[in-house]
Amino acid sequence: MGNLALEPLDRPDGMTTHEYAHRRLRQAIMVGSIRPGESLTIRGIAEAMESSPTPVREALRRLSSEGALRVLDNRRIMVPRMTADRFGELVSLRSVLEQHAARRAVPHITERRIDRLAEIDKAQDEAIRRKDNATALLLNQEFHRTLYSANPEQVIMPMVESIWLQLGPFLGIAMEHVAQLYFVDRHVEAIEALRKRDEDAVAAAIKADISEGIGGFERAAIENLLRLAGQSVT
Amino acid sequence: MGNLALEPLDRPDGMTTHEYAHRRLRQAIMVGSIRPGESLTIRGIAEAMESSPTPVREALRRLSSEGALRVLDNRRIMVPRMTADRFGELVSLRSVLEQHAARRAVPHITERRIDRLAEIDKAQDEAIRRKDNATALLLNQEFHRTLYSANPEQVIMPMVESIWLQLGPFLGIAMEHVAQLYFVDRHVEAIEALRKRDEDAVAAAIKADISEGIGGFERAAIENLLRLAGQSVT
DNA sequence: ATTTTCGAAATGTGATCACAAAAATAATTA
């Protein structure tokens, strides 16, 4: 339960307890600091963040609806185990979803936002050079989020975040067993396409970014990683 | 609050109270029996289904994470208002998502399941002939759900259901103001493509089914409907 | 008649408690 102490996540006042619990657990799962199969207890979490079962349960319910957690028949709650099949499904869905999100963002993009994207990308390169995987990962997410949320009607972003949430635990495993995550940078390509308002090119850049990035894991490599992490690959 | 009395939804034993509340509210929203803008009170719902605030709150949290409900700054919870822009966004996402879901289902489809799809389609035609919109709607959903869930790795279905949930209230409005919903039937087309295991043809059928079905609403018609229903179209 | 102010009712939130089921530990038996 010590993992929860990570990333204290300052709590803005006005934020409810269940919301705070949700944010904190969400973050922990997204960066993979909770191991799949590890079962979470409501009371344990409540104690760890000095609150009571009620708001924690609400947070867990939300996370289970977001696909980040799974409730077993025993009523126990855990981070879903990853399998090679599920991984493949998640990555292909991510590709389709984010290409679409990118396309729908193009008509609403502003030069200011493109500049912001360039800054984020620069910071990410910096982090990669420093071999700071965690920061690079967060900046990568921020890049994609900033792009897609140019669209004022936000129906896609929650689903994209759900995918990230489900991929998080695997990234955690990968970061433990691989010295250096391989980061591709198709972001400059995306930025150039955005300046031209070229939907197809933007989508192509996003597709490449995903398929060469997290999608680049070979099936054998995935199964090997999962085995190493003590996950049954049934 | 009387809407909640609809569709009593028998409760299998072993089902928790919050789960029951979730199912019941979900159903009510999906078929559009809760009007957008109508605010839901925790105590009111709890009383209506003879339980207490705690499990109802959990159900509402889940539904808000599923995009079915929206929590305002006032902490009040309501069914999101529909706008023409949001509607367009939802429909285009639905098309992309379901085409992908269909493709990923094809490799796992069995003849038995295709037969089941044919039966569902037949029942739906029957319902349409009877002008029983509600049943036809449910059977249509069951058709799509049965198709996509041929894939054993279920990561897409929850997102598809989330879209349906968000479109639900609009369908409710449409069914109130339009005498007869116009149902297209590209299902036989999809079934034929499935028998040949032709992914492209299946995706094309789904795309047509959606674009000619709910996607067939013209923007002007949507705005008109929303105006009729007393929704501000700002 | 319209607006403002004040008080009462309603509402969201979270802590606590009681209960039942499940898990873990101890005790007993083969």
Added chain:
DNA sequence: TAATTATTTTTGTGATCACATTTCGAAAAT
């Protein structure tokens, strides 16, 4: 020693209560 049973502890669940905020309605003032 290994397996089984019994007991204790832990855990999820949901009802209830107290508190703070908001909403609503009536009374008062402009």
